Amino acid sequence: MRHEIVAAQPATPTGVHPMTGKPAYLEIDGLWKAFGEFVALKGVSLSIREGEFVCFLGPSGCGKTTLLRAVAGLDLQTRGTIHQAGKDISTLPPSKRDYGIVFQSYALFPNLTIERNIAFGLENAGRPRAEINARVAELLALVGLASQAKKYPAQLSGGQQQRIALARAMAVAPGLLLLDEPLSALDAKVRVHLRHEIKELQRKLGVTTIMVTHDQEEALSMADRIVVMNHGVIEQIGTPTEIYRQPSTLFVADFIGETNQIPAKVLADDRLAVEGTELACAPHQLALDSNATAVIRPVDIIPHSMSGIDKVGTPENLIEVIVKEMEFLGSFWRTRLSSPRLGSRILIADFSINAVRRLGIAVGGAMRVELPGERLLVFGKAA
Numbered sequence: 001m002r003h004e005i006v007a008a009q010p011a012t013p014t015g016v017h018p019m020t021g022k023p024a025y026l027e028i029d030g031l032w033k034a035f036g037e038f039v040a041l042k043g044v045s046l047s048i049r050e051g052e053f054v055c056f057l058g059p060s061g062c063g064k065t066t067l068l069r070a071v072a073g074l075d076l077q078t079r080g081t082i083h084q085a086g087k088d089i090s091t092l093p094p095s096k097r098d099y100g101i102v103f104q105s106y107a108l109f110p111n112l113t114i115e116r117n118i119a120f121g122l123e124n125a126g127r128p129r130a131e132i133n134a135r136v137a138e139l140l141a142l143v144g145l146a147s148q149a150k151k152y153p154a155q156l157s158g159g160q161q162q163r164i165a166l167a168r169a170m171a172v173a174p175g176l177l178l179l180d181e182p183l184s185a186l187d188a189k190v191r192v193h194l195r196h197e198i199k200e201l202q203r204k205l206g207v208t209t210i211m212v213t214h215d216q217e218e219a220l221s222m223a224d225r226i227v228v229m230n231h232g233v234i235e236q237i238g239t240p241t242e243i244y245r246q247p248s249t250l251f252v253a254d255f256i257g258e259t260n261q262i263p264a265k266v267l268a269d270d271r272l273a274v275e276g277t278e279l280a281c282a283p284h285q286l287a288l289d290s291n292a293t294a295v296i297r298p299v300d301i302i303p304h305s306m307s308g309i310d311k312v313g314t315p316e317n318l319i320e321v322i323v324k325e326m327e328f329l330g331s332f333w334r335t336r337l338s339s340p341r342l343g344s345r346i347l348i349a350d351f352s353i354n355a356v357r358r359l360g361i362a363v364g365g366a367m368r369v370e371l372p373g374e375r376l377l378v379f380g381k382a383a
Helices: 064-072 114-124 129-142 158-170 188-205 216-222 240-245 250-255 353-359
Strands: 026-035 038-048 053-057 079-084 099-102 176-180 208-213 225-230 233-238 260-268 271-274 277-280 291-296 302-304 318-328 332-338 347-352 366-370 377-380
Touching: 026 064, 038 064, 038 079, 038 233, 053 064, 053 216, 064 099, 064 176, 064 208, 064 225, 099 158, 114 129, 114 158, 129 158, 158 188, 188 216, 208 216, 216 240, 225 240, 225 250, 233 240, 233 250, 250 291, 250 377, 260 347, 271 291, 302 353, 332 353, 347 353
Parallel strands: 053 208, 053 225, 099 176, 176 208
Antiparallel strands: 026 038, 026 079, 225 233, 260 271, 260 291, 271 277, 291 377, 302 366, 318 332, 318 366, 332 347
């Protein structure tokens, strides 16, 4: 049985990119991969345009690394096809495919200098020495490590080693760059710095790039489009803004960022009831009187004082709450709120420092919050 794929964009003809209508640079069609009885990929289809930066995102075991390895030819698919630049590469060995790859462990040769590591692929390709030297110098300058050419990998920091691994992968000017969780072995501060550097490098070179990650922040900050995977299928494909603001499934809404999930009953295509309280919500297509899950992100909840409203007119979905807990997280306060109108459900809301100061929000205090209808998303009841 073929598994259906839920995607953010409409179906398009094979070989055509959904965003541009132009021929796709990388076309993955109906990919299945089984390891014995375990099926890791279930009919995955995806089009990637030339120069695009795409992240495969999902929890451990979702199939994202298996999909990357199938593209690389390291694990051939059970069935399905892969085309790159119009060429069928479905059964080609890795050495015959046009890509560079960077692994989580960097995989630098410890007995070779930095410049020799970068030159390795060029030397194997039989390039002239003058060309190799010029290319190595160009890449070292591009990653900002020209002064480290004569050093060995062990003499560099983790972040520097990762930059060298990127330079080595780009040495032969591949048409496709594959990144397998390249930042996961680094500490948080270095990861943030390298995220920017990798994205800038990719833009300068214009190389089509696929990165596997389980880190939502990495995907949101680096990708042109994100492919969210779960249990071997694609849950949604979209830009970071689309994935975050318009999740197409409850899994995507829950996996990307923080959410409040509230049991509800459908009253109309833009109304629902929570513990008997009627609320406006984003339009949906669930059946009347069906059980549902209402979802709203903490950052979308708007605070108001008990004595006034912060905008003209009385907003819909205004609820009186008691502040149960407050947690200072640097740039905002994470609050936990209770309300009889929500039953025993605790509502998590993120308020700016200025809002907390201006409204005098404090533990034990009463206030009102607005749940904007357009940000109150509705999904079928969670299993």
